[in-house]
Amino acid sequence: MGVGGATMDERVPRDFETLRATILDRRASLPKRIAQIAAYALDNPDDIAFGTAASIAASAGVQPSTLIRFAQQLGFDGFTSLQQVFRERLRERNSSYDERLAALRAKAEDGGGHRAIFDGFVAAASTSLGDISRSLNDAHFEEAVALLAKAETIYVLAKRRSYPVASYIAYALGKLKIRNQLVESAAGLNAEMIGFATPRDAVIAISFSPYAPATIEETRSIAEQGVPIVAITDSSFSPLAQFAKVWFEVAEADFGGFRSISATMALAMALTVAVGEKRREAGRRRKG
Amino acid sequence: MGVGGATMDERVPRDFETLRATILDRRASLPKRIAQIAAYALDNPDDIAFGTAASIAASAGVQPSTLIRFAQQLGFDGFTSLQQVFRERLRERNSSYDERLAALRAKAEDGGGHRAIFDGFVAAASTSLGDISRSLNDAHFEEAVALLAKAETIYVLAKRRSYPVASYIAYALGKLKIRNQLVESAAGLNAEMIGFATPRDAVIAISFSPYAPATIEETRSIAEQGVPIVAITDSSFSPLAQFAKVWFEVAEADFGGFRSISATMALAMALTVAVGEKRREAGRRRKG
DNA sequence: GTCAATATGAAATATTAATTCCAATCCGCA
DNA sequence: TGCGGATTGGAATTAATATTTCATATTGAC
Structure with missing residues (x-):
């Protein structure tokens, strides 16, 4: 307690960009091994998304416990929730419009007017075009x-x-x-x-x-x-x-x-x- | 050898396209629930990449054990190795949609093969959607x-x-x-x-x-x-x-x-x- | 140089998830 | 309609993975 106050107040980064900014911001004040895993995380985000705590720790040359401490210092309650952010990032890259679509859907539903319906169809069309172009x-x-x-x-x-x-x-x-x-x-x-x-x-x-x-x-x-x-x-x-x-x-x-x-x-x-x-x-x- | 020979000889699909082809090839001969999870896997590859056996099974409306049987029938030794293929696929897709669109517009203009024609129509459609959305x-x-x-x-x-x-x-x-x-x-x-x-x-x-x-x-x-x-x-x-x-x-x-x-x-x-x-x-x- | 605070490593533990097993059910066939 | 094999559901088991703990090492202040 006491000293830890600063860490506890902080809001947890929920998206990758915020997380990245947070890490860069604190980089200077991080202890050696934590800094090491932080650098690794930003350099190899895909590995964080898919690896296990043990495998990532090994690749980064630290102990699994360090990885967890790293996550906790960022305000997550463990490695698993940190990992979610890295996974989310991969999902979004594939279908960046999906979120927008969901938002429009919500907007149209609670009476965002008819414009929202139009926007929704445009977004659906864009998403579909993106998908087919890839596949x-x-x-x-x-x-x-x-x-x-x-x-x-x-x-x-x-x-x-x-x-x-x-x-x-x-x-x-x-x-x-x-x-x-x-x-x-x-x-x-x-x-x-x-x-x-x-x-x-x-x-x-x-x-x-x-x-x-x-x-x-x-x-x-x-x-x-x-x-x-x-x-x-x-x-x-x-x-x-x-x-x-x-x-x-x-x-x-x-x-x-x-x-x-x-x-x-x-x-x-x-x-x-x-x-x-x-x-x-x-x-x-x-x-x- | 004997009856089991056919299954044992088979090579395990290591990349997504091969896996996909294999599934489609056997589609007709798969039992009901296995076919169900097979269809789900091809339709929601991202879910397979990120989910756990239990969560995926629930979304697809089958038991976790069915999911494992599915993986085994394809020659994998379990769900985990099947999942690797779906994860690999995500790692490979790196470029964002917008980058890709710009690239294909350029490519379409200086006339490649027939793929360029397709890309050209996708680009035209995207442009039109952008225009109408603004205007x-x-x-x-x-x-x-x-x-x-x-x-x-x-x-x-x-x-x-x-x-x-x-x-x-x-x-x-x-x-x-x-x-x-x-x-x-x-x-x-x-x-x-x-x-x-x-x-x-x-x-x-x-x-x-x-x-x-x-x-x-x-x-x-x-x-x-x-x-x-x-x-x-x-x-x-x-x-x-x-x-x-x-x-x-x-x-x-x-x-x-x-x-x-x-x-x-x-x-x-x-x-x-x-x-x-x-x-x-x-x-x-x-x-x- | 010593002490306290902090950081780290490694193993123990708890948690979660994958896999196996067995009974129940379905399906084709005589 | 009854038999045998294949398929399925669901619980039990096993494996894996994350997290915690604690002993040890490091750092920095006095």
């Missing part, structure tokens, strides 16, 4: 483009929430003068339409959970005819994945129960234009 | 929401490139149980459909340069019937603007001559959900 596999993309580029006719298959994407693809393919067929249900002739597809054609199928049964059924049926399928869906466990030659997993963030579709849209646009590009290349080669 | 006028948004919320039927009007947005709005309004009519051209009965609209209804009209003549014509005609119009368009000089009670100017960035539609989509989703919200509020007030 898209180049090789899969190339494969899909190659597969679609050599198709005689591209069939586009999607219902309900995914339908807007399909209609965009159909529009863009048309613009690029690529023969395509949007499988719509207006006249109930989908089965017949699908029947015309051959292995020389290709399909883009899009469906997200809860998967529209019609989309699944039609995809199965067209796959059985030997037509190669490119699927855009939300989980590798999607029923679409099993029928597809190539599939893309797109994780869309949601806001107020409505999922974004911007990542899917961006992927769809890219696929379409890349297919156009590839055909142009092929055309040039034939002529030249 | 959207709160008062206009509120006004549009109020106008649409009190409509008996919301007519949705858009062709060609804007049609996907319209179909999304129609879908979302339907989900929210808000009466709406998508003005489609299939049977050529648009004029008649529009004829039913009254000043107690409202319209969302969407069109971008080059404005589809049909959209302009239909908007004019419905405006003359005294039906209030909310327009989403790309310039205050747009022919739509003159007919509209409220209009939004949305500047979409383009890539390779193809404009993004993510900002328009975000606005459309926000409008739709805000209208739903406003109606709910109004409903509560009437009852209370």
Whole structure:
């Protein structure tokens, strides 16, 4: 008691930046071994996030107890709570928008006005774009483009929430003068339409959970005819994945129960234009 | 050897991509609970990296022992070694989202392969979202929401490139149980459909340069019937603007001559959900 | 140089988490 | 419908990890 007052009053740093500032601030006044572990922590934050007290202590050349004393001097009640801050940092780097989204959600819920709803959808869209940009596999993309580029006719298959994407693809393919067929249900002739597809054609199928049964059924049926399928869906466990030659997993963030579709849209646009590009290349080669 | 040979021979996946591929490969043959945890793992890799066996099992709705069995079936000797793979993945992803975005913008501009096309569309979408987030006028948004919320039927009007947005709005309004009519051209009965609209209804009209003549014509005609119009368009000089009670100017960035539609989509989703919200509020007030 | 205060090392202990085990259940098959 | 193997749930066990304790060393003041 008594002397320790200064330490006890202090608030515990809850985010990495504050923690870092605190450490740098006190650096001069820290005892030797504590300073040693402090330096190590700032230099190797990932090790702190994942290591055990013993392993970190060993790497830093100190005793586990020193590590705990270090945490306690910063106001944490032990190594474990210090470690939380380092872990949080890694999570946030991956999805910096997630927190913002949660805040907006809260704001929208307790009557932050309608602007909050708009902000929420913008944030959800940004998050989704960030995710897909990280996770898209180049090789899969190339494969899909190659597969679609050599198709005689591209069939586009999607219902309900995914339908807007399909209609965009159909529009863009048309613009690029690529023969395509949007499988719509207006006249109930989908089965017949699908029947015309051959292995020389290709399909883009899009469906997200809860998967529209019609989309699944039609995809199965067209796959059985030997037509190669490119699927855009939300989980590798999607029923679409099993029928597809190539599939893309797109994780869309949601806001107020409505999922974004911007990542899917961006992927769809890219696929379409890349297919156009590839055909142009092929055309040039034939002529030249 | 014997029956166990197959499992024992297998190499243990040491990196995340291999692990992922392995899981997907065996998906079909996994028992129910194991499949459940497998899906959870691929959908929430960060949770696996940070959580404890107990916490993860709880989130995925299985027993801790199932989690361990899952790890063992993949050839790991326990949950801990499986977790290492998920942690490694996080360490590897170092660059932040913004850095990455800037990099891919540059790369897309000096034409790489097809991946560059994808990156270009992601960059265009992000830019558009940033722009609209800055430029959207709160008062206009509120006004549009109020106008649409009190409509008996919301007519949705858009062709060609804007049609996907319209179909999304129609879908979302339907989900929210808000009466709406998508003005489609299939049977050529648009004029008649529009004829039913009254000043107690409202319209969302969407069109971008080059404005589809049909959209302009239909908007004019419905405006003359005294039906209030909310327009989403790309310039205050747009022919739509003159007919509209409220209009939004949305500047979409383009890539390779193809404009993004993510900002328009975000606005459309926000409008739709805000209208739903406003109606709910109004409903509560009437009852209370 | 001696004393008190502080810091450190190393082992003991307490806590928490992973793993194993066994009974109950489910599922395919005759 | 009853049998046998596979799968699952949940408690018991074992392993690991964090924390505490205490003896020893270091530092700085007088």
